[in-house]
Amino acid sequence: MLGARLRLALVALTLCALAAVIGATLAARSDGPNPNALELSADGWAGAIRPPGQPVPDFTLTDQDGKPVTSSSLKGKPVVYAFVYSTCEDTCPAQVQTIKGAVDDLDREDVQVVGISVDPVNDNPKRAESFLLKQGMTGRMTFLLGTREELAPVWEAFAVQPQQDDLEHSAHTILADANGMQRIGFPFDHMTQEALANDLGRL
Known part of the structure; x- marks a missing residue:
């Protein structure tokens, strides 16, 4: 017992x-430490702060519907600029889906999403429309097209490397405020849905 x-x-x-x-x-x-915790700068931004006083360049490009779009016509609301190409099968779709998720999280009507071609040789209106449809962004994102001569000054102003046969393009996402000033940049491998939503919400 x-x-x-x-x-x-x-x-x-x-x-x-x-x-x-x-x-x-x-x-x-x-x-x-939580590896998934959102890391913010002292100013509260998750992305990289762009150099002060850097405007969105002046441009006139054509969207997927053949309509001209100017940089000045985009002022008045925050803009998400994504540098993509229509035949991309990895980084571009992932980039756009992250943007889509962040905009959905914010549930705001005043955020514009603009894709700018980095492959003018292969991007055309039909392929741009197909890309938007596959990503569920028809009516929610504008895909801007142009010749290399028209796009080159835009790439340079945003510090973006276009797509080349032997070199992958800069899969950058850049946020501009309602005044047309570049504010925050995200390289593809540093952008998360939560980080993007945080910074969009502050613009």
Whole structure:
């Protein structure tokens, strides 16, 4: 009888010790750094702050419907500029889906999404329309097209490398404020839906 009670006492002590170890481990995890936590600058921005006083360049390009679009016509609302090409199968779709998610999270009607071609040789209105349809962005994103001569000054002003046979384009996303000033930039591998939504919400 005494032996049975001793065994029960030992089992109870073992269970209590195990519970204490598990509790301490969970507490340590909750107090430690969260790898998914949103990292913000001292000013509260998640993306890279663009040089001050840097405007969106003047341009006149053509959208997927063949209509001319100027940079001045986009002023008055924040703009998300994404540098993409219509036949891209990896970074561009992922980039646009992240933008889509961030805009959905904000649930704001005043954010414009503009894609600018980085592959003028292969991008055309039909392919641009197909790209928007596949990404669920028809009516929500404008895909701007042009010749290399028309697009080159835009790429340069945004510091973007276009698509080349031997070099992948700069998959950058740049946020401009309602006054047409470049404010925040996100390289593809540093942009998350939460980070983009944070910075869009501040513009």
